[in-house]
Amino acid sequence: MDNKRIISIGFVILFFVSGINVIAAQGKSSGKRPNFILILTDDQGYGDLSINGNPTIKTPNIDRLALEGQKWTNFYVAANVCTPSRAGLITGRLPIRSGMQGTKQARVLFPKSKGGLPESEVTIAELLKQKGYHTAMIGKWHLGSLPQYLPLNNGFDYYYGLPYSNDMDKVDSVPYLKAITEPRNEYFQVPLYRNKDIIEKPANQNTLTQRYTAEAVRYITDHKKEPFFIYFAHSMPHVPLFPNPRFAGKSARGIYGDIIEEIDWSVGEILKALKQNAIDDNTYIVFISDNGPWKLFRELGGSTGPLYGAKGNSYEGGVRVPAIIWSKKNVFAGQVTEIGSSLDILPTFAKLAGVDLPADRVYDGYDLSSVLSGSSNKSPRDEMYYYHADTLVAVRKGVYKLLLYGNSEVGYPDALKKLDKPVLYNLNEDISERYDISDKHPRTVQQLIALLEQHSKTITRVEDQLLK
Template identity: 30%
Template structure:
């Protein structure tokens, strides 16, 4: 009897050992789902073109961005929703096409909050999933309800649409007010030196670039001739707030320091950081450490500086052992522009660098370079490095990240492409509407259709093709990335198909 029992346990032991061996041999797979909820960082540059980065053939030195690309998934068909900043940021945070909201245009610094506080937003979704949420950098989605008092608490703003922490500029670096705002309060404000802001008329006795050109250190080219701050003429008028005004050349470092502190805080909760860099938007004011380093003028210099700040943030993540559990999404709000209001040698020193890559157009344009932007997803150990030709848009991040954290949301224009963003699937969305200064166009598969629009074919001051034409335009992007050969007449069947699909989304009475 003892012998039978002994033989039985011997067989069981051998069987268990064999199963354990097989199990252990099966464990080391490349892409095992991380059980812990990942941190999420969106690194969002301002006016960075598809061809401005090294991994897309750019001549500016961007080693840290390129390292993200080498270790992550590069989307060759990644899009911003719009060819200008405010609409793209609206779409990114709400998952809604900006053309659905008529106010979603380039906003003045005094504009009211564009996002309704009752709307579902990306930070609200992640906050509901237990995340600490933060926005650091450029906001440009409006503040308050109109008639802002900059000398008291400003509300509603980022905090009221889902961000636990906000450290922002209200609009853009070339617009007033030129101050940092933390959780709705202007930093370093002297109560005896109250801030006043207007986009309609100047304040009595306040110098502008037109009446005091001797005060200007950065010469304006077009549209930037109002209040002068730090020798730089801006859009809009501002009075007071002397101690609160930012120093342009240290802005990138200020935002970086805030980002580093945010990701280094309490590790018991996952975090979502929307890190919205102000570069390479005008005025381009590189820190002295980077001034002249690119050989391509201030625009090249600030792209190098932005790359350095991204490298510093990555270093902080690594030092805090966060890289293995952080999903990083890198992109830009719209395509490139060289001369956007100041003389800064961006045109003269461009050399053989091609900010728009293989495309035509740029910022403000319906042509590809307006919205076809750099796009990377990176998650160390989870996303297999490589490239994807899937059609994806920043508008899809809302539904995709909601799925990642198992939060149900109302239906929007956002599509759940989380498996595509993580490299588990190769297919993207089938169709996409893009927007530029309230005009819209339609991509479906490899085809792009642009309806007829009045207006100039080229923006003379910026030297950018707009995509405007008196006739419908139809391009096959697989064979004609520059959109040079209009097939609207020769392929009317495809044109009719595109128009029908476009109107099904956009509406029959709108272009």
């Protein structure tokens, strides 16, 4: 028997035994439902973690999550900008199914928007409450700022955060570019909420990450004896960047690096709180970004690493994000190169918590729990549909991605343009989307066009919430 065969058999045995150990650990903790902490950063790029190769940003705590858990390298969000991405995350459904997809006239919700996440949508929090979970939303919401759309009316018991992006509610007297590049708190009249009450306006953005973290740690401590779900959505590194004085000037990457390294500190505080309260054995942490970096703002935006594109477009850099799933004993550690999506988080949490999904709607997410446990090394997801607002612009199936529309590499707010002919990429061999191979694979092109047509038939248009 040759050495390669021996190594292959050894790996299979190791994977099998390790998977059994993880499943056994899950069984030991099955007396209490697992806790879930979903950490979402804002406009963080694929290349903005040291575990993903960034040479100047130091993220030891996030790296620890990746080394002890699973780092997913082909993980996608539901949309390339804030509002629709968050709608897909929290409902497990493509935003076009809920009316949260937007149009070219309105890509995201604004402070004066009349719409928001429809009452008919079922959120992760609402599902988990069926099994007695305590639920908290900490950070940026951006799914509607009128009272009926805020977190307390969407399954959350507690809310502490901003209702929309930190660059909104800008004062008229200061030009937008100046407010972003030379930010002051008084330039933005963004309110900070605790539950239904505004407790600070304008919010002191320099201490937001620190205060969000304190709220999350307190919630963990207060609810350590009961199952809980914390949706922890950081307001940054979305511009304007407001570094905490404790971190300002510390990163070699400049202000952007200061922000990411404070977020990394926050992750470390969460891990400490779980250990101190003896619940790290039974808690899952998911760490992702809502979309790619806002490259329009140059060094104030992030890096996509080897990926082409940015926030606001459907190249890989706009929608493929850093993704880590951690649990001290319930996740089979390693790098996962299978396809996953933020759409999959709701059905995965539901499965792990023993919650049945409603049968009256289409879900676009898949249950990834078998991959997390190590009982399978194959993701149930083999395809991803790319929407730019209400336009279906691309599809990925296996290693192939077919792109029908394009825009500039820097992304938002650049206009969308239909390509003269579809382009095809093999993303395993061409992660940067440089080499069109459509002429070499005409059959694959036709198969992917048929897949797009088939998917489109499952979409029933509903009222657009972002144009209200």
